[in-house]
Amino acid sequence: MKIKTRELWNQEGTAYKVYDMVTSLGMTVTVTALGAAIQKVAIRDETGRELPVTLGFEDMGQYESCICYAGTTLGPNAGRIGEALLPVGSRIYRLSNNDGKNQLHGGVNHLSSRLWQAESVASGLESASILLSAFQPDGLDGYPGNRTYHTRYTLEDTNWLTIEYTAATDAPTYINMSNHTYWNLSGDFSVSGLEQEIQIFANNVCINNKEHLPADLIPVADTVFDFRYAGQLLSRIRSAKSPVCKEQLSIGRGYNNAYILNRNQTFRPLRFAKRPEELKKACILRDKRTGRTLKIMTDAPALVLYSGGFLSHGMALSGGAPSFPSCAVALEPQDIPDVMHLLPESYRLTTPDHPFSRTIRYHIS
Secondary structure (H helix, E strand, O other): OEEEEEEEEEOOOOOEEEEEEEOOOEEEEEEEOOOOEEEEEEEEOOOOOOEEOEOOOOOOOOOHOOOOOOEEEEOEOOOOOHHHEEEEEOOOEEEOHHHHHOEEOOOOOOOOHOOOOEEEEEOOOEEEEEEEEEEEEEOOOHOOOOOOEEEEEEEEOOEEEEEEEEEOOOOEEEEOEEEEEEOOOOOOOOOOHHEEEEOOOOEEEEEOOOOOOOOEEOOOOOOOOOOOEEEEHHHHOOOOOOHHHHHHHHHHOEEEEEEEEOOOOOOOOOOOOHHHHEEEEEEEEOOOOOOEEEEEEEEOHHHEOOOOOOOOOOEEOOOOOOOOOOOOOOEEOOOOOOOOHHHHHHOOEOOOOOOOEEEEEEEOO
């Protein structure tokens, strides 16, 4: 497999790496050390033309401002923490708040706008991989522990993309890493991402309060959140009838809800180091017109479906189209948002003896 390395400079003049990995099937994944981000996933159509199927920016400086977290690694925590209060043992830590009184995606000094260090780059006949690392000191944004993070991207020649997150700490802390890539499988970002169909392997979903924090868990049955069988996002939004569903879609400008993933479901065949039962099916996204399909599997307990309702108008995207609300859809495998307050019994800390790990697998066909 091919892997090409380029060097760019941020607004402060510091150099960082950009990596292009290419499969024999014509799929390209571009990863940048700025935010340990997926800058682009592109496929080739029947004419050989390269089409981006992820939301990315032409101007790499957009990743420094991190307006919408496009493609970036989320951390230390993906999602919101209510009141920016983190319980660890007998202590309550006050975190930095960057979303009203709450914390979003790790706070002011989040990992999404950090320059990560390249640890290793490797390529062979069947795969290519990139390992990036970052460090955060004890007390940054209120989190306890000196923490070292690693993000490994591996692209297989069969169009499987794997993200492996690991993190170590010298004191008990909370870590919940994820990826915030937005997808539009049509390859045409003038087409709404809501025209895609999705199937989510979950029987229960979180409903949110007006601060986008989970307030309760409900069964998806007989609601607009029921994607146990594939359905188009736009059609499902338009079908909302109950006051609860209408309110939820109004709060999120579409979907912005965490699904609790079912256990013991997996795609086969699965060629990967982890045992099949450790990675479960999360969702299948499909563009009906082109037939393109994205499968996601993970060992995370939840999947946040964010239909991009708060995306801005007019950002210059890779491929030339300007952005608009819901031009693409984010799918974020992670812990249940605000789990320490909503479901304390499911809250898990990272400790020196129990480092953090998470795996996300993507396949495009």
